[in-house]
Amino acid sequence: MSDSLFVRYLTHVRAALGRIVPDLPPALLDRVEVTPTRDPAHGDLATNAALVVSKAARRRPAEIAGELVTALADVPGIAHAEVAGPGFVNMRLAPAVWQGVARSVLETGEDYGTSTAGNGVKVNVEYVSANPTGPMHVGHCRGAVVGDVLANLLIKAGYEVTKEYYINDAGAQVIALAWATYWRYLQALGTTVTEEEFAAVVPGGAIQYGGDYLVPVGEALARRFADSLAAPGLKPADPALWLDTVKREAVDTMMAMIREDLAALGVHHDVFTSEAGILADGETDRAIAQLEKKGLIYEGVLEPPKGKLPDDWEARPQTLFRSTEFGDDVDRPLRKSDGSNTYFANDIGYHADKIRRGADVLVDVWGADHGGYVTRMKAAVAALATDGRPVLDVLLCQIVRIVRDGQPVRMSKRAGTFVTLRDLIDEVGRDAVRFTMLTRKADAQMEFDLDQVVAQSRDNPVFYVQYAHARCCSVLRSAAGMVNDGRITGGITPAELAGVDLSGLTADAELALLQRMAQWPRMVESAAAAHEPHRIAFYLNELASDFHALWNRGRDDATLRFLQEDDIVATRMKLALVEATATVLRSGMKVLGVQPVEEMR
Structure with a gap:
């Protein structure tokens, strides 16, 4: 854990509790907490210590709390302590304690809040993982930001993080992409086949x-392969002649486009894993064999799904995974009627691959439409785990509705059926997109109001936080001018301000x-542990609010x-406060992947 003020107290x-x-x-002491009070009128810090140990001590919480108040009277920095409610202890700290926070920030710089709480635990964060069938759209954007900021947050909290993208390049959607690309290829060649005629063979x-x-993409295929992939008369050829080639070219081109879109959003993955590669390596077969060895695979017949009439249901033997042994409501099929893998089976293989690579914690960031898939995937990871490692956490991101003047934004002509991520970034900027996507918890519905995110108002959290940093920079620029003309004597660098008397x-x-x-180090640790990156955006808004209030x-x-x-x-004392505020704002914006601005234009 970081050496934060809360950890210190x-x-x-x-x-003190150990003496009482x-x-x-030790497990009981681990449950003791020191947290900020909800109401400043009740003090600065509160502890649940007496409530936690009262049962083990066979004493009333209020009695233990009273003794704790007495014991804390001699602790440096605690100006006052008192019993509250059924056994809480509220503490008020001396101003010198808070003044020391600014000094700590100035000495540490933007590393303030960096923690060792993660203790090097290996976390694989898999996010975005959009099907490689087109450019990124706003439906992918929220998960991209949530996953990327969570990874940054975990790194700051002391975890060893891998940012991963899973390429779904082995399913029916990629076959459909290849056919659509092949049509564009025939068009580029000048085929006389109509779209309706072509669709008839798809x-x-x-x-x-x-x-x-x-x-x-079709034009590039035409330049590279001429008419060698077409039948005479520039008509559709047997798929055996072109399907694998076009599929590979289409996926490679789409992934290049996706990487560019993600880079525009400031998202860069460490690893790109191919579903087709997982299958080719036999990872899925090995994972299923591992489950079978544990007695978790069997041939059986599932009950009809809820809402299905008996005559709608074909009872047939299937290869099933005993997911009910790990909290699922039904066992899950791993093979289709034609003997091919279900998507779930392939996903088991992919997660087995991540486990084999040594992750202690797996985090998957999915769209809300995958909510029904969570329990079975957690069951599979639990079945593959050894001694409870790894554990899987799934973050579900609700859809984002893009609006202007209160009305949904029209679809993009280039994309055909959706608003592209690049369109959104081009209109409002990367920083506004990243910050705004975290102004709600991931599983909450949200509207992305194009007018609000560019408005210079209190209601726009992106502007509000950036403006706080810009105001800090404005003060520091003015102070530098006063140093240059002799009105301020003494240095005003962070190192020099750290030595100023702040009393x-x-x-x-x-x-x-x-x-x-003072809450920033604790915020980093708690948000990372909870896998809730939106807390960072909330915190920065509160810090900006406090600064604007003082201004x-x-x-x-x-x-x-x-x-x-x-x-x-x-003046130098107050400049230390301003410099410290700007530093913490930058530390937080770095986690968000947002660029701090020094001037608002």
Whole structure:
């Protein structure tokens, strides 16, 4: 864990508790917490210590809490402690404790909040994993941001992270892509076959992917292969002649396009894993054999799905996985009637591959439409695990509705059926997209209002946080000018400001800002442990709010202004507060992958 203020006082509380109730089990002490109070009127910190140990101690919580208050009276920095409610202890800290936070930030820089809580645990975060059938669209965007920021957050919290993209290049959708691409190839050659005639020979009788983005792919195939993939008269040839070639070319081109789209969003993966490669390597077969060796595979007949009438249901023997032994509601088929793998079987093989590579924790970021798939996948990972490792956590991202003037945005002509991610980035910018996608918890519905995310107002959290950083930079630029013309003596670099006496930072608004900064290391650890990256965006908004509040109070109270023309000591002290605020804002925005701005234009 980081050496945060909360950890420091948690150590004091546990030590005092150990003296009051000796020989407490370590597991019980681990449940003792020190957290910020919900209401500042009740103090700065609160602990549940007495409530946690009362049963083991066979004493009333209030009695233990009273003794704890007495024991904490001698702890440096605790100005006051009192019993609250059924046995909580609230503590109020001396201003010097909060003033020390600014000094810690200035000494540590943007590494403030970096933690060792993850203890090097290996986490594989798999996110985006869009089918390679076209450019990225806004439906992929939220998962891309959630996964990327979670990975950044885990790294800051001390985990060893792999960012992974799973290429679904072995399913029916890739066959459909190949047929759609082949049609664009024939068009590029100048075929006289009509689209209706071509669709008649396509499996399923329709071209599934009709966006203009496939036109250049078809043209590239025509340049490379001329008419060698077509039948005489530039008509469709036997798929055996062209299918594998066109499929490979189409997938490679789509993945190049997807990588470019992700790069525009600031997303870069460490690993791209191919579903076709997993199958070719035999990973799926080995995983199923492993489950079979554990007695978890059998031939059986499933009950008809709920809502199906008996005459709609074909009872037939299937190869089933005993997922009910791991919390699923029914056992799951691994083979189709034609003997090929189900998608679930292939996914088991992919997760077995991730396990083989040594992950301790697997995090999958999926769209909300995969919600019914979560339990079976967790069951499969639990069955493949050894000594409870790894564990799988699945984050579901609800759909994002893009609106302008309260109305849904029209679809993109280039894509054919959806709004592209690149369209969104081009309109509002990468930073606005990334930040806005985290203004709601991933599993909550959200509207992405194109007007609001570019508005310079309090209601736009992207602007609000960026503006706080820009205001800090404005103050520091003005201070640099005062140094240059001799109005401020003494250095104002972070290292120099860290040595300034900060005892004069005692105003409520100043202390509130310091208290918010003190929460950053704890926020990093708790958000990482909970796999909730949206907490970082929320925290930055609160920190910005505290800074703006102090700025606004300075309009009415001259003593709160950051630059004091006639008091150099006070000015340098307040500059330390401003520099620390900017540093924590940058530390948080780095996790979000958002660029801090120094001027608002």
